Amino acid sequence: MATADTQTRRYQEPGAPGNAAVVNPDPRTVTGPAGGTGQGDVQTVDGQLRILTEELKLANADLRSEDRGNFCDHPPEVIKPFRAFWENFLNWARSESLWILGFGTGCGAIELRPLMTSRFDMYQYGIQGRPTPRQSSVFVIGGYASVKTMKRIVRSYEQMQGPKFVLGLGSCTINGGMYWDSYNTVNRLDHYIPVDVYIAGCMPRPEALLAGFVKLKEMIKRGECEGANRYAENFEWYKANQKRIIKNWDMPDYNW
């Protein structure tokens, strides 16, 4: 079995968003170096990007006014883990019951399928597919993310319930891979959603994917996969990055 070249991102204390390019001191105004395509400016209202209102509700400023009432306007929150033994037990359960969101975001989705077969038999690792983000805990980004799929990725990610884990599959998720200079490809996934495990390769074989899952399980057991909390913590930064590349933003600021 070939060994996968995996690159992990470790959980860091809240407030320090990994190796992200920018730490933004004022959540209301987001400026900073462009990731991804780097085209265009951040959409702003009154010259400023407004994610949260004075009452700390989601502004949902990009929605049409008649749609606003249809969506929840509560922003995501950081939820502290339990302590020690209990959290370890829960983490064990989480790692042994990984439910994948069955959403083929890129060409790598084809590599997911073999895991179901008798040859790879992901079930024996407690992994199984799930048709709805609500019930899934692992989001496998199957390859490059374009502007179009990014919107869906963000939406689906936000609709998963925490703790939730993201597996970036293939080189494209890391740096754009062979599409690195495409006008339409997102080069670096973790500027937009927190990624727990990257699996390098173009494309990585199912074995590599399995190896990535094993790695993810280890990390979960170690309590290192707190992507959901990281996302909540740096919500405005992520949102600003997302909005920079998604021009026709017709969804609420957080898709519950």
Place this chain on the structure above:
Amino acid sequence: MVSPVVLIAASLGFAFLYPLVERLGERAATRIALLVLAAFAGTTAGWTVSLIGSGVALTADTAGFVAPLSIQLQVTAVDALAMTVVTLLALAALVQLTERATDRWHGKQVVLFFVLLLGSYGLIMTRDLFNVFVFMEISGISVFGLLSTSRDGRVFEAGFKYMVASGLASVFFLIGTAFVYRSVGSLSIADITAAAPVALASPVGVMGLLFLVTGILIELKPAPANGWAIDTYQAADPGIGALLSAVNATAMVFVLVRVMPILAGASPVFVPLVLIAGAGAFLIPQAQALLQESFKRMLGYSSVAQIGLVVLAIVIPAAGVPFAGVALAVPLVLLLNHAVAKATLFWIADATGDDASGFGGSLPASLRGRPALLVVAAIAVLALLGLPPFPGFWAKWSLVMGLAAGGHIGLLVVVLLGSLLEVVYLGRWLIMRMRHVDDDATVVSQRIPADFAESRADAVSGAASGASDASGAAAGAIPVGATVSLGLATLLMAGASVAALLGSGVGMPVLIVLIGVAAFAVLDVLRIPLRLQAIVAIAGLSWWGVSAVSGAALTLQSGFVLLFVGGAVVQLVALLARPGRRAGLVALIVGMVLSLAALTAATSPLEVFVAWELMTLTSFFLVVRGRFAAAASVRYLTFSLASALLMLAAFSLATAANPAFGTGGGVIGTLTTSVPWAAVLLALSVLIKLGAIGLHIWLPSSYAEAEDEVSSLASSVLSKAGILLLFLGAGSFAAPLFAGVALNQVLGWIGVITALAGGMMALFQEDIKYTLAYSSMSQLGYMVLAFALMSHLGWVTALYLAVNHLLFKGMLFLAVAGIVMRTGTRLMYQMGGLIKRMPFSFVSVLVGIIAVSGVPPLAGFGGKWLLYTALIEQGWYLQAALALFSSGIAFLYLFRLIHSMFLGQRKTHHDTVTEAPAAVLIPQFVFLVIIIAISMFPNLLIKPLQTIVEPAFASSVRWEGYTVISSLGYWNGNAVMYVVIGVFLAPLLWLLAVKGRTYRVEQFNIVFAAERPHTPQSTHYAYNFYGHYQKAFGRLLDPWVERFWSGVSATAGTVSQTLRAWNTGNPQTYALQILLYLFLTYLVARGGL
């Protein structure tokens, strides 16, 4: 007393002198004419008062010689009464004719009017055969002269035909008279009657009499030789139409009355001959009238039919309660009832200038927004149809009883069938006139906009129907003459009704119904607002209900009183939510409830029937109030009255077989009959009212298209009347019918199939009210099934289901009323997500549907448990399985109901919807509390029901604490409740303990294949919810029954068209028909010679 001859001299003298009187001025002359008529009325009324009950007759010989030598006039009490009514109607007619907008009568017209009146007096009073002929001609010629008043140029053609026909009739009459004189040697009717058995019994005498009677019959315009008369009615001035049918026809009938003893004495062939003639004259025009487009023509058909009925009544001795023993009372009452009612209708046609009947052509809603005229028209139509409390009802009852007692089953069928046809066309006319202007009278099923658009206009519900009432037809002013004459006629009818009612011997409960309606009608006249009326009604009914049942032992009757009055009182609270006035609403509701109560208190078949009819009527007028209820109410009226007629037939057959029928006074089985056919008819009648499969097509649309509060009352309270009747007739259904199969077994199958079919149809409705209506049908099917078991448990079940259905269907319908009120639509897929806006309504619907579907722990399960236990106990296994299956179906449509309205996506334009008004919620929660209570403690309900049933069957279940134990199984509602609370609370607490942070999100925050749903409207799955079920069943779900009844309707239409075509409009054809009629009478007589 004034001599009869003076009346004739006075009218003739006045006619002669009228040109002189007119020199005083036209107005003054007509006033004087009215005064003269009033004096006539006073005279005749004086005769009536002094003659009635005295048994003597007022006699006047002319020329100073006694009877055989000279012509004798005679007035009996019956004659005097008829003359009084005729004079009053003539008075009203003259007011109408001289005080109308156009074509006011004056000069020669008034003269001829008096001549016509004189002719009628003469016909009634004379006792000389040839003199009859003279007066016949006087009447006829004055009518011909008056015909020219009409603005319709076709009247001359009609008049010509009339003259040809009437000429032939005169010839026949003269030939007959000649032969009679030749044989008897006298023209005095008394002499001829005395001599008839000897002198006229020979073939020659009989043949002469044949001419005589044919002449008289032709003058009575009998079908099928009456096209000329119909043409005349159509083309003539409606005022003449009124005179023809009210004055002229009434007088003509008396000729037959005079001659009948001669005929009967001479030969036995004449009674059947006249019966056949009467039957034909009654039935054929009713069928011909079905599709008439001209109202006047329709009234013409109706008039000749009514006279046919009178002819029947003359020959058939009266039986039954109201007029037993009073000679000629039945035909007289029928005749006068018809005269007043028909004159009223003609005058209305004249006043509104509206000659459309409601079939084809334009359909003006000419009575909408004219309440007074509407009331008058309704009274006239109902009186014509022979419905209580109008005098015609009692006569019809006696007539039918007489027919059955005489063994004239064929005639019975003819009378009932003809009456039904009359209901269809007259009822339809009335409905068309009072319907809402928006209503194109085609709505008998749910209406779904073709493009699924949120079309607000289409979806406007009954809720708004009251608002635009006044904007109905442009109400033109009614001429003063019409007002007076209609008022006079209505007073006359009212007076006669009161007199007949008091004389009929029906008990207090029936009277209370009418008093109640009248009292609230007075409130309407005083313009008391709806809310106040509702409060008065609630207070009054509560007081009445309490006083009716307090202290009384719990019996079937008192139980049903509680059910009816209690259920209605609670639901009346909902009316408090409606501001403003709703003329008639409370009055009719009170009437309906009281008539239901009267049904429980009825002690004789007559009272049962009266109460039943009153209930039908009040509920019909409630249904017809709906905004799009015209077509539905046509069905409702037709089927309800068909049901009533079947019941009448059943009662008459039963009474004929056993005069003591229905006087048993037992608690259950008051109406038990041992005649199988009567039992079948009774069952059919009840099944129609219960909307049993095949007979149900009226039910959904009527319940659904009525106003929302009315729907709830009808479905929850009114529908139980049929159940009560089942119990009253219980004993009839158990006897073996054929091949050892008893009626109750058939009933059982009908019940269970109804339950299943109703559920199935409810499944595919998009309109919430139709869903509930079909659900009612299904539930009633269960009750029939349970009743049909004829066992202790079965009956307890039937009653349990009845109570339960009242509670939850009241809740559901009222909740729906609130929702419809707030959202302005009845289509479920246009609702959705209302739970957050209308939480209380949701709770009520939730409890309601749990109670319907029988899910433990609520009371519905008790009903199901009892039902299946009872069914299996009796060995009705297949029925039990089917019932269970349909209960599953019920679960489906109920879920659809609650889902489509309250769950799923809320439409954006419903964001501001508020909770239903408190007044609508209060009754729901009253019912809810009751449901919870009887769920916790089922013995609270079941034990009293056992008490009710015990007189009929010994108990077959026993109680251990809260556990009810049957031979098959057991059920402890109390324990179930606790267990359910336990198993519900435990997971709930667990969930609250382990759940993480829960965010309350909106309905639109859903996963949608990584997309965003477009709008709530496009995201709510509610339309065609059970499409797959429909697909699975395929053609089984075709509307067979609807198709069948459409076929029946089309066939009736074809028959009507065919029969209509008989009246070709050609005078020679009419003459031919008259000759043919003569030939037919000859053949009939020959057959009997």
Place this chain on the structure above:
Amino acid sequence: MMTQILTVLAFLLMALGVWGLMSRRHLIRIIIGFSLLDTGVHLLLVAFGYRSGGTAPILSDGIGVSGLVSGAVDPIPSALVLTAIVIGLAVTALMLSFAVRMYARTRSIYIDKNKELKW
């Protein structure tokens, strides 16, 4: 014998009238047929009053009351016929005037062109 002849004559007259009534299209002819029918009836009435060899029931020289009783015809049918004739006349007059009005409306004197009202 006389009565029989008269009766049969009356009968034939009536049949003729009826036939005319039913088979002619012209309104006036129909009315004439009608009159024939009437006349037949009148004849019948008179015939029924006849007694063999009877005289007119009028007192005149030579015929006393007793002669009347034994020899005069029955005066009643005569009286009846008089009335009937007048009535027939009245009806005929009205029929004629109606016929005029029908003609005025439809411009046709034929009966089958004057049947707008039907069914």
Place this chain on the structure above:
Amino acid sequence: MTQMILTKALYTVISLAVITNYALILIGTMARIRAKVQGRVGQPFYQPYIDIVKSNAKRTSISHGVMFFLGPVFRLAGGLGTYLFIPAIFGSVIFSNFSFSGDLLLMMYFIFFGQLGMALGAGESGHPHSAIGVARGLAQMTAFELPFVLSVVALAAQYGTLSITEIVAAQQGGFTHWAAFTNPLAMIAGMIAFLGMSGANPFSVVVAPQEIPIGPPTEMQSSFLGMLQTNRAIFNGAKMVLFMNLFWGGAAHENLLVAILIMVVKTFLIYLYVTIVGASFPRFKTEQSIRFFLGVPTVIGIAAVVLQMV
């Protein structure tokens, strides 16, 4: 009185614990057996436990409203109640549950309780696929209800009682007394209906994962999902116990442990039957399954009833 209630509560807890754990293990085992058939290793037999723990260990959850929140509670209450109204082991005080509160009819109707609650919860989620799933589920439910009811009525007619305990009692004394052999038609109708009731292939269109992402519980997550998973075990257990009682002689032995063993074996075989059928057939469309249930099984059921009538 208090003591009585406490004792009953203890018994209930024991009974529930046994059935829950047994059913969970049974589900896990059956999944593993299915994996073996497919040539896989398969998930551990205790995977259902982990899944439930995981679901409950989710830190966040979303609720679409009160009914959504209570839906799973209703569902689980329905499962628990259904089980608790069935005497699980004949003659055992501990496992008699609350069968004294009602008979077979109560049990049959109580199944609706959970269905209704879940349907309401799914409905309030606002997800059209949930509603579609519910519509399919309910439609299919009424369809298999008919043969099931017919077989139950046939049994009730055969034994003259609706009490489950008495039905089981009547089947004691050797397997030839089992209803399955004394009334084979009823058994066949009932067992076919059971296929529909268990929602396995070919009657799994309700939750069709790829078409309407698992239907009614599409929006269910976290603890709500955990409850549904728990219920699945209990409800399945309850249904198997019911069918065991109705047709297969129930579980009766003077030694309670032996009786439990008998129950384990019998229910295992019943579940195996469902699994085998499910593994062998593709999925029916809704209208196909409705037609199926209202066809042959219904006719068999009617035959069973008619045989009892003559």
Place this chain on the structure above:
Amino acid sequence: MFKRLFSLVLVVALAAAFFPLFATIGDRGDVSPLAESYLADAPDALGSANLVTSVIVTYRGLDTLGEVTVLFAASAGVSLVFSRLGSSSDGRRPVQNHAPSELVVTGAGLLLPLIFVFGVFIFVHGHLTPGGGFQGGVVIASGVLLALLAGTLTELSHGMLSVLEMLSGAGYVAVGLLGLWLAGGFLDPRFLPTGEIGSLFSGGAIPVIYSLVGIKVGAELSGVIDAMRRRRVVE
């Protein structure tokens, strides 16, 4: 055609059916007892020589009153029927197609007085000889017709006709009522002396009645004739 055939068949069938009825009527040697009592008693009771008149005017006086009424109604009817037609309202003169011929004019001049006198004679002698009010009235009306044809009369006075009609009709009723109050009953003529049979002034009020009837009938029929003559179809 079919209808005619059918009519023929029907007429024949009716004739066949009822022929026995007519054929079996034979001569009778006597009259009915009622007639016999008239023949025996009427001359004495009423003093009228013409028994038919006695029957018509007295015994069956009500019939006769009705008969008058019928004629009255018919006349009113005819004038109503024509009232909507024609020229009286617009004042147009009826179109005279032909001038009356010489023969008619001359003949009329000769005959008219005779006719009127004859008419009066007939109704005045109604109780004595065959004839009576109706016959006399008709004769008078025929005279009027002749006068109109001959142009002797060009216009009838409606007022006069109406007054005549009214007064004679009312007089008839009044006579009847006088009979009721003064004698045995309505239309009893014996409140006037019955006189001697055969003389002009006999039969009580019978001649009065017949005169009134004659006037009335004459006026009515003249009215009818005039109504028919005057109106022309203008629709």
